[in-house]
Amino acid sequence: MAAAPTPDMKKHDLVVIGAGPGGYVAAIRAAQLGLDVACIEKDPRLGGTCLRIGCIPSKALLESSELFHETKHTFAGHGIVAKDVQLDLKAMLARKDGVVDALTKGIAGLFKKNKITRYEGLGRLAGGTQVEVVDAQGQLSARLEGKHVLIATGSTSSTLKGIELDGERVGTSTEALAWPAVPQHLVVIGAGAIGLELGSVWCRLGAKVTVLEYLDRILPANDAEIAKEAQKILAKQGLEFRLGVKVTGARKDKDGALVTIEGQEPIRCDRVLVSVGRKPHTDGLGLEKVGIALDARGRIPVDAHYATSAKGVYAIGDVIPGPMLAHKAEEEGVACVEHIVTGYGHVNYDAIPNVVYTHPEVAGVGKTEEELVAAGIPYRKGAFPYMANGRAKALGANEGKVKILAHKDTDRILGVHIVGARAGDLIAEAVAAIEFGASSEDLARTSHAHPTLAEVMKEAALAVDGRALHI
Ligand code: NAI
Numbered sequence: 001m002a003a004a005p006t007p008d009m010k011k012h013d014l015v016v017i018g019a020g021p022g023g024y025v026a027a028i029r030a031a032q033l034g035l036d037v038a039c040i041e042k043d044p045r046l047g048g049t050c051l052r053i054g055c056i057p058s059k060a061l062l063e064s065s066e067l068f069h070e071t072k073h074t075f076a077g078h079g080i081v082a083k084d085v086q087l088d089l090k091a092m093l094a095r096k097d098g099v100v101d102a103l104t105k106g107i108a109g110l111f112k113k114n115k116i117t118r119y120e121g122l123g124r125l126a127g128g129t130q131v132e133v134v135d136a137q138g139q140l141s142a143r144l145e146g147k148h149v150l151i152a153t154g155s156t157s158s159t160l161k162g163i164e165l166d167g168e169r170v171g172t173s174t175e176a177l178a179w180p181a182v183p184q185h186l187v188v189i190g191a192g193a194i195g196l197e198l199g200s201v202w203c204r205l206g207a208k209v210t211v212l213e214y215l216d217r218i219l220p221a222n223d224a225e226i227a228k229e230a231q232k233i234l235a236k237q238g239l240e241f242r243l244g245v246k247v248t249g250a251r252k253d254k255d256g257a258l259v260t261i262e263g264q265e266p267i268r269c270d271r272v273l274v275s276v277g278r279k280p281h282t283d284g285l286g287l288e289k290v291g292i293a294l295d296a297r298g299r300i301p302v303d304a305h306y307a308t309s310a311k312g313v314y315a316i317g318d319v320i321p322g323p324m325l326a327h328k329a330e331e332e333g334v335a336c337v338e339h340i341v342t343g344y345g346h347v348n349y350d351a352i353p354n355v356v357y358t359h360p361e362v363a364g365v366g367k368t369e370e371e372l373v374a375a376g377i378p379y380r381k382g383a384f385p386y387m388a389n390g391r392a393k394a395l396g397a398n399e400g401k402v403k404i405l406a407h408k409d410t411d412r413i414l415g416v417h418i419v420g421a422r423a424g425d426l427i428a429e430a431v432a433a434i435e436f437g438a439s440s441e442d443l444a445r446t447s448h449a450h451p452t453l454a455e456v457m458k459e460a461a462l463a464v465d466g467r468a469l470h471i
Contacts, residue, residue: 004139004140006140006143007140007141007142007143008143009130009143009144009145010038010117010142010143010144010145011144011145011146012035012036012037012038012117012144012145012146012147013030013035013036013037013146013147013148014027014030014035014036014037014038014146014147014148014149014150014337014340015037015038015039015040015123015129015131015144015145015146015148015149015150016030016037016038016039016040016149016150016152017040017123017131017149017150017151017152017153017285018039018040018041018048018123018151018152018153018154018317019039019040019041019043019046019047019048019107019118019152020047020048020049020050020051020152020154020317020318020326020329021047021048021050021051021317021326021327021329021330021333022048022152022154022316022317022318022326022329022330022332022333023039023041023048023150023152023153023316023317023333024039024046024047024048024107024110024111025329025330025333025334026150026152026316026333026334026336026337027039027111027114027116028110028111028114028116029333029334029337029338030337030340030341031114031115031116032114033337033338033341033342034341035337035341036117037114037115037116037117038116038117038118038119038144038146039111039116039117039118039119040119040120040121040122040123040131040133040144041118041119041120042120042121042122042123042136044120045100045101045104046104046107046108046111046118047100047103047104047107048154049154049155050326051100051103051104051107052100052104053173053174053177054173054326055326056099056100056103057096057097057099057100057177058173058177058194058197058198058201058357059357060095060096060099060100061092061093061096061177061198061201062197062200062201062357062358062359064092064095064096065092065200065201065202065204065205066204066359068085068087068092068204068205069204069205071085072085074396077396078396087182087205087206089180089181089182089205090180093178093180096177119133119141119142119144120133120135120141121133121134121135121136121141121142122134122135122284123153123285124284124285124286124289125149125285125286125287125289125290125310125313126143126286126289127289127290128145128290128311128312129145129146129147129148129149129311129312129313130143130144130145131143131144131145131146131149132144132286146312147312148312148313148314148340149312149313149314150306150313150314150315150316150333150336150337151285151300151308151313151314151315151316151319152315152316152317152319152329152333153280153281153282153285153319154280154281154317154318154319154329155278155279155280155281155318155319155324156278156279156281157172157173157174157274157275157278157279158276158277158278158279159172159274159276160189160247160274160276162247162248162249162250162260163189163247163249163250163251163274164249164250164251164252165274166251166252168252169251169252169253169256169257169270169271169272170250170251170252170257170271170272170274171271171272171273171274172273172274172275173194173198173273173275176198176201176202176271176273177198179202179271182202182205182206182207183202183207183269183270183271184207184208184269184270185207185208185209185210185268185269185270185271186199186202186203186207186208186209186210186269186270186271186272186273187209187210187212187250187257187259187267187269187271187272187273188209188210188211188212188272188273188275189212189247189250189259189272189273189274189275189276190211190212190213190214190274190275190276190277191211191212191213191215191218191219191241191243192219192220192221192275192276192277193219193354193356194273194275195211195213195273195275196211196218196219196230196234196239196356196358197356197357197358198273198275199211199239199273200234200237200239200358200359203237203238203239204237207271208238208240209238209239209240210240210242210267210269211239211240211241211242212242212245212247212259212261212267213241213242213243213244213245214244214245214246214247215243215244216243216244217231217243218230218231218234218241218243219356219362221323221354222354222356222362222364222368222417223364223368223369223370223403223415223417224368224369224370225369225403225417226362226364226401226403226417226418226419227362229400229401229419230356230358230362230419233360233399233400233419234358237359245261245262245264246261246262246263247259247260247261247262248260248261248262250272250274253268255270256268256269256270257269257270257271257272259272278318278324279297279298280294280297280298280299280300280318280319280320281318281319282294282298282300282319287300290308290310290313291309291310292308292309292310292313293309295321297321299319299320299321300315300319300320301320301321302314302315302316302320305335305336305339305345306320306332306335306336306339314336314340316329316332316333316336317329317332317333320332322349323352323354325352325354327352327353328347328349328352331347331352332347335347348434348435350365350366350367350434351365351366351431351434351435352365353365353427353428353430353431355423355424355427357424360397360399360400360419360420360421360422360423361418361419361420361421361422361423361424362418362419362423363417363418363419363423363424363426363427364415364416364417364418364427365415365416365427365430365431365434366405366413366414366415366416366430366434367405367414367415368415368417369381369403369405369415369417371415372405372414372415377407377414378407378408378409379405379406379407379408379414380405380406380407380408380411380440380464380465381403381404381405381406381464382403382404382406382440382460382461382462382463382464382465382466382468383401383402383403383404383460383463384401384402384456384459384460384462384463384468384471385400385401385456385471386398386399386400386401386420386421386453386456387399388459388470388471389451389453389455389456389459389470390450390451390455391451391452391453391455392420392421392453392456394451395421395453397420397421397422397453399419399420399421400418400419400420400421400423401418401419401420401456401460402416402417402418402420402426402456402457402459402460403416403417403418403460404416404430404440404443404457404460404461404463404464405417406439406440406464410439411439411440411441411464412437412438412439413430413433413434413438413439413440413443414434416430416433416434416457416460418430420453420456421453422453426453426454426456426457429443429454429457430457440461440464440465441461441465443457443458443461444458444461444462444464444465444467446458459471
């Protein structure tokens with residue numbers, strides 16, 4: 001059989017590898033700025049981990065499972081009688097798939113509108129700013145040359161020594177988004193965002209959930225006081241936390257799974273979710289072809305403008321240092337291409353929020369109290385509980401609080417941390433405040449509509465100066 005002809009070299013201003021939130025947003029922004037953009041994605045659906053197997057499907061299931069749980073347990077408190085509430089898991093999963101499908105198609109539409117050339121296959125660097133596309137059959141399907149190349153290949157789930165992922169009994173978030181039946185007993189390894197969000201989903205649908213965490217606290221990236229409060233609330237909902245335990249293995253065992261723990265009895269269960277972090281995705285990318293060396297944690301080192309050590313090659317998102325968050329990748333993608341085209345482009349990492357979509361949500365921006373103490377920065381702290389807010393009472397959302405940390409001398413807001421209903425929406429005000437260099441006094445003097453949960457933010461800002469009104 002004759003060898004397949006080598007494809008002709010196609011030229012573009014920018015070649016983006018990966019169509020996750022970092023890559024596809026960078027591609028759109030570059031097209032807006034007038035560049036001829038190509039984007040390579042191995043999956044037929046655009047949107048990356050976030051849209052296909054991460055943020056979006058998990059939020060769909062969090063919403064559905066919360067509705068199910070509320071209908072069963074809290075409607076009665078509102079005087080609503082809901083009898084014989086049943087779970088149709090198949091329909092719930094189908095709805096989630098529908099949400100994902102609509103959004104990934106939406107991105108394909110945005111690509112068309114912005115005249116971005118899409119290449120389906122695996123992108124790999126081929127020297128200089130050349131990139132090859134390899135199709136699902138392993139054939140070279142396209143050869144591209146960009147004036148600039150942007151790596152936005154994201155991350156994949158990490159695992160631990162001793163864990164035998166089989167995709168059925170012992171799996172990662174990918175499988176936990178599609179289990180066909182509610183586990184009787186789910187063991188979650190790792191109390192980060194993924195473990196708590198998906199642990200919550202299956203707990204609400206009826207599973208017994210045990211969360212095993214190596215550290216003596218949950219949500220290690222969040223403010224410790226807020227994480228502790230979140231743990232109390234989630235424990236009341238039925239999540240069983242075992243902190244300070246070192247998991248040494250997990251494997252399929254007969255018709256269930258076995259999780260082994262250092263110095264303790266093993267746990268038998270029917271499903272295991274491994275959520276111990278994610279690692280940068282650089283396999284098969286051909287970094288060696290352009291002389292890019294990874295750092296000790298497998299990340300691509302970049303300068304302040306996302307340039308790698310290879311001329312014309314940039315990287316953003318989960319493959320570079322920093323929190324692995326979709327919106328962080330988006331900001332970096334925009335800043336990177338804006339800098340390429342205009343010479344300007346910057347991300348304020350002090351104003352990147354993080355949200356954990358449990359019920360209630362946990363959100364934060366800026367420095368945690370521990371970080372301020374460690375850095376010796378003098379601060380004042382104001383906190384206000386949801387319990388004392390009228391709207392929270394009406395909603396039945398009494399749990400949680402807002403905590404604001406402001407510089408002791410300048411009053412500039414340094415960090416805002418929330419556990420409570422709609423924390424993920426409330427944090428936006430704090431992000432804007434930090435972005436504009438606001439003081440706690442600025443927030444305290446800003447009118448907040450009554451009755452809203454946002455008033456908890458205002459009261460916490462007043463509390464920084466010891467003058468909260470409603471407590
Ligand atoms: P994570 O890094 O947030 O948490 C992993 C947890 O596993 C840590 O608490 C760690 O101490 C624990 N752990 C590690 N080894 C262990 C062991 N041997 N035994 C028991 N516990 C162990 O990782 P996660 O939750 O898997 O999330 C991965 C990434 O995805 C994170 O960067 C996260 O921020 C991001 N993500 C963000 C979401 C959001 O913003 N809502 C949602 C989902 C993921």
